[in-house]
Amino acid sequence: MKTPKSLLVAALVASSVALAQDAAEIDRVRTKAVESFQGINAEDVQPSPVPGWYTIRKGTVVAYISADGRYLLEGELFDIDRKVNLTEETRNRVRVSLMSEISDEQAIVFSPDKVEHTVTVFTDVYCTYCRRFHDQIDDYLARGIEVRYLLYPRDGPGSRSWTTAERVWCAPDRNEALTLAKLDREFPSGQCDASMVGTHYSLGHEIGLRGTPALVLEDGTLISGYVPPDELDLRMAGTAAD
Secondary structure (H helix, E strand, O other), rough: OHHHHOOOOOOHHHHHHHHHHHHHHHHHHHHHHHHHOOOOHHEEEEEEEOOOEEEEEEEOOOEEEEEEOOOEEEEOOOOOOOOEEEEHHHHHHHHHHHHOOOHHHHHHEEOOOOOEEEEEEEEOOOOHHHHHHOOOOHHHHHOOOEEEEEEEOOOOOHHHEEEEEEHHHHOHHHHHHHHHHHHHOOOOOOOOOOOHHHHHHHHHHOOOOOOOOOOEEEOOOEEEEEOOOHEEEEEHHHHHHH
16 A cells, blocks of 8 residues: 555656656647748747647737647637637737837827826827827826827838838937827927837737737737727726626
């Protein structure tokens, strides 16, 4: 008859063996993924919520690979019991991480006296609904919503909107310049390192942006399109409660 001590030792040994097997398995899957897909690194492959499958994540692009490295699945993974989209939860975590890499000095921030919530908004100077959003900036601020603008000229480098975005970034007062640009009014600007516009633009692609305005909430939720102040306030309060 085994003693409690021998049972404990046996359990620890079994646990160590299982961990070693798990580590060997994920190493094999990572090797297979790196060899099979361009741009995928070992750290992009992580355990998934489903036994026998691993997550491959590059930015907000998420796929799943079987433990033997043979099968790849692209699509949305749902937890039926919890009624949640697990793939979108992964994307949200990625967006939170990416947004945290942009400091206030690297954005154009409109901040209320008391911040209740913060939203990051990818904006194009000439986008109609971006202008509508900014027309109500005081209403968002009145609800305690801090708005962190990132510049996303939809027509890309060399376009009129890109040039204007660079002029906004190089203005002595970026907040005022952004407001005036959205009103089609002149504003003072100068020469500066405007590469941050390119950084914002690349980040928009990385988070899965499809158009402007694009709002990223505190939990990483991505909202494509204009959201009125009252509705945004309710959505952010609901997200915080979750």
